Amino acid sequence: MSDGFRDASHLPKQAGRNQADPDGLPRQRRGTTPQMHGRYPDLDILAFTSHWDGPTRTLILDRVENPPPFRFFDAAEVETLKAFCDTVMHQTREPRIPVLAYVDEKLHTGRLDGYQYADMPDDRETWRLLARALDEEARARGGDAFGRVPEELRLEICGHLADDEVEGGTWEQIPRAFQVAMRAILAAFYSHPWAWNEIGFPGPAYPRGYMRLGIDQHEEWTEDEAFAVDPVGDVKERGLE
C-alpha cells in the first residue's frame, strides 16, 4: 500500500469483498478505537476535552465513562441483541463500543425518534420482537439462540435480514426491523469518541472551530492518515516505541 489511502482499491465495492483485512490496518497507538485498529493511530479525541464547551464535555465524557446499565432488555434479550449489534457492526473482539447499552437507555427512557411506520409496531416492541425473531431464525437453522451460534451463521442471518429475505414467524410482524434497528445502532456507535478515533473525525469543534478548510489541509492538532506516512520510520522518528 505504498500509495496509502489515496488509492481506492481497498473499498468493498472495488475490492470485491466485504471487509478490509484487519491485519492490514494500523494498530491504535494512542487513545482507543473499537478493536484497536483505525486509520489514525495517534488520534485520541479524548485528549481534546479542554477545548470543548462545558455542556458538550459533560455529555461526551459521561457517554464514555458511564455506559448505561440494562433496564429495558432482559438477560436473554441482551445476549441475543448484543450478538446482533456486534455482527452488524463487525465488532469481533474487545474493546467494543457498548452499542446495546445506549439503545437500551433510549428505549427505557422513551427517547424515540418521532415516527413509527404504519406497518410496524412501536420501536420498543420492535426491538423485543427482533430478539425473538433472531432466536427463532437461529434455531430454525439448526442452532441455538442467536447469541450462541457461530459467527458464520449470525452473518448469514443478518445478511438475509439486510436483504429483506427473512419471512415467517415473528418476522411477519416487523417488516422494517433492520431499518429501525440500524438507525439506533449507527447513532450509538458513531456518537462514541472511539469511533471518531477510528475514522479521523475530530469530534466537538466548539469553541475552537476550523481554519484550514482546503483540499488535503488539516489543522495542526489533527492527525495524518496512517498510510500517508511510513509507519515503521514514523514510530522511530517520533520516539513512540
Next chain:
Amino acid sequence: MKGAGLVLKGSLRPKDNDSAFLLDPHRRGVPNRERMQRHRDGDEVDLVIVGCGAGGSVLAQRLGRAGWRVVVLEKGPFWDPDEDWVSDEEGAHALYWNEKRIVGGEDPVEMGKNNSGHGVGGSMAHFAGYAPRFHPSDFEVRTRDGVGADWPISYWDLKASFERVERELPVAGQHWPWGDPHGYPHGPHPITGAAERAWEGARACGIRMRVGPVAITNGVFGNRPHCIYRGFCLQGCKVNAKASPLVTHVPDAIEHGVEIRTNSMAVRIEIDGTGRCTGVTYVREGREHHQRAALVAVAGYSIETPRLLLNSTSARYPHGLANNDDQVGRYVMVQGAPQVAGRFPERLSMYKGPPPEISSEDFYETDESRGFARGFSLQSVGPLPIGWAEHVRGDGHWGAALREYMRDYNHWAVVGCLAELLPLPDNRVTLADETDHNGLPIARFDYTQCDNDRANIAYAKRVMNDVWSAAGAQDTLTIDRYAHLVGGARMGTSPEESVVDSDHRAWGVPNLLVADGSVMPTQSAANPALAIMALADRLAARLLAKRVEDGRPRPPRTGLVAVLEGGGA
C-alpha cells in the same frame, strides 16, 4: 447588478428589527426574557399564535412592533444555546419533534430530525442554513407546466418580503443568477475542499454553481459573531452565526411586548356560537388552560397545523375546523432529496464548514427534453459521522463493509438534490387511532410518489453521478431520502380546493389564520425557510394595512405602553 442603484452589502441594519443588537455579544440565548410581557389566560389578547418557528416568530415580531398584544404558544422550551445545545450529533436529539407520528403510504417519510423542530426557533434551530428564494415560476406551476397548482399570489407579491427577510437573517452568497436574479446582503463564505471537488465536477458538466445562499453571518451584524466553520449547523448553532428565529426575530418580539409561552401544547381552537374562534386551549405542566384571543394564527408546520385543525371538532365543525370541504391535511409535500457521495484520493474533511456551501438552480424549471415536469436544485452537504453512516447504510452496506467505508470518511464529499415533488390530494395528514399523553389523537402522514416524482428523482441522481464522474471520483455511494415539509392547509381561491385564502384566512372561520409552510400550494425546488418567513412578513403587512380582518378594532398600543402595563399587572 443590473439596475441596482445601491450596493446593498455589509452591515445593513434592518429597519424594523433590532434582534441582532439586543443579543449579548458574549452570551448566547435571548437576554431580555426576564422582562417579557405576561398575559393572563382570561385576558383577551389581540392575537394568539400557535408555534414559535419560522412563520410564528416573524408574525409575532411584526405585530408586536405595531403594538398588538400577542401571545405565542410554543410546545417546546426556550433554548439557551450556551447551556442546552452541544457540539454533538446525538446530543442534539432534544431539538427535534420526537413525539410519535405514524408514517404510511408506499413511500413513507422519516420525521423527527429530518424535518421537525421543537422549541423556540422551530426547525430552523437545526436547519442547515440554505435560504434560497423561490422562483417566479413556482407560483404558476399549473399554468406553465400543467401540473400541481397555481398560487393565489405571485412572486412579485412576495419579492419585498424576501428582500426584507434576507436582510434580517442575514443571507450570505454570491450574486444569484437564477429565478429573479438578485444579490445578497453578505458576501459568499469561503468554501471547503469537499465543495471545491463538487464545483470542479459541475464545471466540467457545464453546470453553473454559486456559493450560498446561506443564512449565516459573514461579517459584522449587530452582536452576532462571524461563523467559525465548525460544521455543526444541524445540531443548533452555539455561535449565534446561523440564523434561526431565536436570534433573528424573538429578541425584538420580546422587546416589543410579545409573550412567548413555552412548554405549552395547543390542543384545541375554541369556537363560539357564531362560528368565530375565541382562543386556544393548551396544556402546560399537565393542566389545561385557555388563552382568549380576538384572532388566532396557527403556525405549527405541515403536520401539527392540520392535526390541530382536525382535532378542533365541535357541533358546528364535526370534521374539524376549516375542514368543511375535506381539504385540511391534504397536499402535504416533501422534496426528493437523494444524496450522492464521491470518493477522492485527497483528504476532504467534509465535516468542516457549514454543511450548505454551494448550489445550482440550473435544473429548477421544466425542461421538456427531460421527460417530466418541474425540476430540482443541487446543493453540497457535509454529513457528520452519524449522517455519513446512514448514507453508507443507504447504499446497502453493513458490518465490515460499512466499517470500512466509515474509516474512509475523510476522502468523501457529498452533493444532494432537492427535487420538487408534486402536490397530491392523498398525500395527507389524518388522525391516527393512537393518542398522545394528553389524550389527543396523533397525526398519521401517508406519502406516495407519482410517476413524475420518480422520474425527477431518478434524473437528479444521474446528474449527481455525472458531476462526480466528471470530477474524477474513484467511487460513489447513494442514499435515497426526503427533505422538508410544506402544504397541508394550502392557500387558494375557493374553499373546495384549499383551506385558506390568499390572506391566510381560513375559509368559513373569519378570525382564524394559518401562518406557516402548510399554506404553500407547491413545494418548489428551494429550501422553504425563507419563503415561510416571507409569507409571514407579507401576512403581517396585510393585517397592519387592515387588508385582513384583525378580530375587532382596538386602539394601537406602543411596545413601551404594553411593557409598562404588563409590569404593573
